[in-house]
Amino acid sequence: MIERLAVGLISGTSLDGVDAALVRIGGPVERPSVRLLAFTTVPYPSAVRLRLLKVAGGEAVTSGDVSDLNFLLGELFAAAALRVCRQGGVAPKRLSVIGSHGQTIFHQGRSRPRSKLGEGRAAGGGGGTDRRQLASTLQIAEPAIIAARTCVPVVADFRTADMAAGGEGAPLVPLVDYLVLRDPKRNTIALNIGGIANITVIPAGALVEKVFGFDTGPGNIVMDGLVRHFTRGRESYDDNGRLAAQGKVIERLLGDLLRLAFFARRPPKSAGREQFGGALLERHFLSRRGTSFKDLVRTASELTARSIAEALQRFVFPRLALQAGRDRLVVSGGGAHNRLLVARLAELLPQLDVRLSDQYGLPADAKEAMAFAVLADRTMHGLPGNLPAVTGARRPVVLGKVSQP
Amino acid sequence: MIERLAVGLISGTSLDGVDAALVRIGGPVERPSVRLLAFTTVPYPSAVRLRLLKVAGGEAVTSGDVSDLNFLLGELFAAAALRVCRQGGVAPKRLSVIGSHGQTIFHQGRSRPRSKLGEGRAAGGGGGTDRRQLASTLQIAEPAIIAARTCVPVVADFRTADMAAGGEGAPLVPLVDYLVLRDPKRNTIALNIGGIANITVIPAGALVEKVFGFDTGPGNIVMDGLVRHFTRGRESYDDNGRLAAQGKVIERLLGDLLRLAFFARRPPKSAGREQFGGALLERHFLSRRGTSFKDLVRTASELTARSIAEALQRFVFPRLALQAGRDRLVVSGGGAHNRLLVARLAELLPQLDVRLSDQYGLPADAKEAMAFAVLADRTMHGLPGNLPAVTGARRPVVLGKVSQP
Numbered sequence: 001m002i003e004r005l006a007v008g009l010i011s012g013t014s015l016d017g018v019d020a021a022l023v024r025i026g027g028p029v030e031r032p033s034v035r036l037l038a039f040t041t042v043p044y045p046s047a048v049r050l051r052l053l054k055v056a057g058g059e060a061v062t063s064g065d066v067s068d069l070n071f072l073l074g075e076l077f078a079a080a081a082l083r084v085c086r087q088g089g090v091a092p093k094r095l096s097v098i099g100s101h102g103q104t105i106f107h108q109g110r111s112r113p114r115s116k117l118g119e120g121r122a123a124g125g126g127g128g129t130d131r132r133q134l135a136s137t138l139q140i141a142e143p144a145i146i147a148a149r150t151c152v153p154v155v156a157d158f159r160t161a162d163m164a165a166g167g168e169g170a171p172l173v174p175l176v177d178y179l180v181l182r183d184p185k186r187n188t189i190a191l192n193i194g195g196i197a198n199i200t201v202i203p204a205g206a207l208v209e210k211v212f213g214f215d216t217g218p219g220n221i222v223m224d225g226l227v228r229h230f231t232r233g234r235e236s237y238d239d240n241g242r243l244a245a246q247g248k249v250i251e252r253l254l255g256d257l258l259r260l261a262f263f264a265r266r267p268p269k270s271a272g273r274e275q276f277g278g279a280l281l282e283r284h285f286l287s288r289r290g291t292s293f294k295d296l297v298r299t300a301s302e303l304t305a306r307s308i309a310e311a312l313q314r315f316v317f318p319r320l321a322l323q324a325g326r327d328r329l330v331v332s333g334g335g336a337h338n339r340l341l342v343a344r345l346a347e348l349l350p351q352l353d354v355r356l357s358d359q360y361g362l363p364a365d366a367k368e369a370m371a372f373a374v375l376a377d378r379t380m381h382g383l384p385g386n387l388p389a390v391t392g393a394r395r396p397v398v399l400g401k402v403s404q405p
Numbered sequence: 406m407i408e409r410l411a412v413g414l415i416s417g418t419s420l421d422g423v424d425a426a427l428v429r430i431g432g433p434v435e436r437p438s439v440r441l442l443a444f445t446t447v448p449y450p451s452a453v454r455l456r457l458l459k460v461a462g463g464e465a466v467t468s469g470d471v472s473d474l475n476f477l478l479g480e481l482f483a484a485a486a487l488r489v490c491r492q493g494g495v496a497p498k499r500l501s502v503i504g505s506h507g508q509t510i511f512h513q514g515r516s517r518p519r520s521k522l523g524e525g526r527a528a529g530g531g532g533g534t535d536r537r538q539l540a541s542t543l544q545i546a547e548p549a550i551i552a553a554r555t556c557v558p559v560v561a562d563f564r565t566a567d568m569a570a571g572g573e574g575a576p577l578v579p580l581v582d583y584l585v586l587r588d589p590k591r592n593t594i595a596l597n598i599g600g601i602a603n604i605t606v607i608p609a610g611a612l613v614e615k616v617f618g619f620d621t622g623p624g625n626i627v628m629d630g631l632v633r634h635f636t637r638g639r640e641s642y643d644d645n646g647r648l649a650a651q652g653k654v655i656e657r658l659l660g661d662l663l664r665l666a667f668f669a670r671r672p673p674k675s676a677g678r679e680q681f682g683g684a685l686l687e688r689h690f691l692s693r694r695g696t697s698f699k700d701l702v703r704t705a706s707e708l709t710a711r712s713i714a715e716a717l718q719r720f721v722f723p724r725l726a727l728q729a730g731r732d733r734l735v736v737s738g739g740g741a742h743n744r745l746l747v748a749r750l751a752e753l754l755p756q757l758d759v760r761l762s763d764q765y766g767l768p769a770d771a772k773e774a775m776a777f778a779v780l781a782d783r784t785m786h787g788l789p790g791n792l793p794a795v796t797g798a799r800r801p802v803v804l805g806k807v808s809q810p
Contacts, residue, residue, distance in 0.1 A: 055468050056468065058467050058468070058469060059467070060465035060466060060467060061465060061466070061467070061468070062463050062464070062465060062466070062511075063460050063461060063463065063466070063471060063510040063511040063543060064463060064511045064513065064538075064541075066468060066471055066511070066543060067510075067511040067513070067541040067542060067543035068513075068538055068539055068541050070541060070543065071539045071540070071541035071568075072539055074569075105468040105472075106467075106468040106469045106471070106472040108469065108472070108473075133469075133473055134473055134476045134477055135476070136469075136472040136473050136475060136476035136547075137472060138468055138471060138472035138475065142541075142565055142569070143565075143806065144562070144565035144566040144568070144569040144806075145565070145569045147566070147569070148566070148569035148570055148802075149569075156806075157549070157806075160547055160548075160549035160550070160808075161549040161552070161553070161808065161809075163476075163549070164479075164547070164549040164550045164552070164553035164554075165553055274469075379809075382809070397553075397809075398809040400808075401548065401549075401561075401562075401806035401807060401808045402806060402807045403565075403566065403805075403806045404566075404784075404787070404802075404803040
């Protein structure tokens, strides 16, 4: 298939800013070559980030606030797309498509009893009898704005079609992991440590139907939340795990956290700010007066490492024919820069060869944005982008909605 | 062009339920024939309507509430589409497209100073310096759900692309009015009286570029709000203007209302619940203790008639070569059933021949839903659907986002 240029845009659960990746896609659709030409992150202005924290944190807002942020983020995403094109020396009109994940402000992968949500909320459901909160997801950053500013077709809202087909709408990167990382002889586990951590399991030589994956739980979200809280927002993450390295694990707290119901749930499963955001931080960490900040960060770091390792031991290794020393754990996302965290993963998982995704043409920070460029390219070719074994959907579906410029 | 079947879906500002129109579209794209095969309205369950009133009324909610309603309304819109197909004896798989307007929960056609919005709201804008609230619009009723349940491609979110091009995102029906109602010899004014009233002006023999239109202000929204309030929700509208006919106009109140800034603003302009919803009702009507309910409804009815007539006299007649007795006012929307209102319009506008749109193959209740079927059909053919002279956009654009089933 002819080579084409595409941009992928995403802002993750950490609400830091917009990641933009410019890629060249070539080769057959079933085994595309994906090359990163440029990558940039455009941080959110602090006033925007504060508004997003409120909206995505479950605080009460008006529909006008959501609408306003949707259009405002559309402008910011468009600016990021234009910037990465400039950086890569590519005129935007040469792009075949922009894939925009948008900014998630709500994600509930499965329906759940409404009664858990507290009082004062109107009854939901068809006739007032259905007391469950539906599975639903909401991403913002208006694609019509991105299309108008760039003059490029935009695919966005990738999660809804999978959910309409009964899936959890996440994770969606696994298909791209499969397309780019599969190996005929080695089992490959792609681990992305963003706000949330998720894995894609690609058995050696497997057909796409055999790929599976799920969210393992927190990635950086708890650590970042602690650093932001204790530095009063001056710092936003634990650079290279330096703070954590000075603390020690609070075993009792770690034990409590590892017993959260999410970790025991069988995959497929997806997580977000709802499970591991501010509420968890308040309840388990900030309520402990007098505890050392560094010990809390160390415990959060260990929670991420242990929950990933235990998810692999419980739900992945029993399904793989492991081959000592050959199988790979390919780490990407912001957490790949946290040396302490990566080292702990290597200790906890001696049976795997731990590598960074950069080695495979997927720079850790850029990988997710690249993935949405590839997924948008598939949508424009009428190809499905979800993996039912990963999301729980009833069938593969074409993801996203297409906006013309 | 080959004949094709399409469904249009809309729920208006009155938040009553979902209108679904099944149409056959044929003839050349520039002069399509549009025939209504079936029409149905599926009322919202009362619990859903209460939630919508809250969300669309500017009350504080969480992003989870918006997300949940988006998916729930997707199911209700899908059910309405399937019902109108059943009613028309057409298998859904025979449809070429479904056009879903969705449910507007926020619409702000132009940016405005943020300071008007009250305190406690975080600063907006790119760097915290921009204190304006952006123009934005937000429709819900998840199209991916509609596509999945019907197995038909869905075009939705019609207003955003026009706004991204600098338009107010409304009204959008005028292009369809032009396609269906234009006449080589007679000036035609299409008036739709929904919650909000809007007009499309089609000068005799005009090219599409000469068509213009705008929202004139309240349609039924104020009358309906009064009836709901005073009957405690038992009734939702003034059937045939019977209540109003028993009241008399409160001239002073009417005068105050006709001096609202919206009416003096030059078109293009669009209105919604923000200008003429609950807040206006509270401030001007419900605050008048001891006033006869019927007098209030009569005054609201007169407000609608007078604001329409005055908008025509101020902003339309000066731009038309009127030909006494030939020019037409073609009335549609729920207000077309209000005999008192239509009679008052005929009295106030003796220079026009007042007709109901039913006469022209566009039944009053079904017209807006039919229009979104036609607009979706245009999007699928890559044709623009907005009229820049009507919405204020810088250029004609392809409207909506396409979701594949």
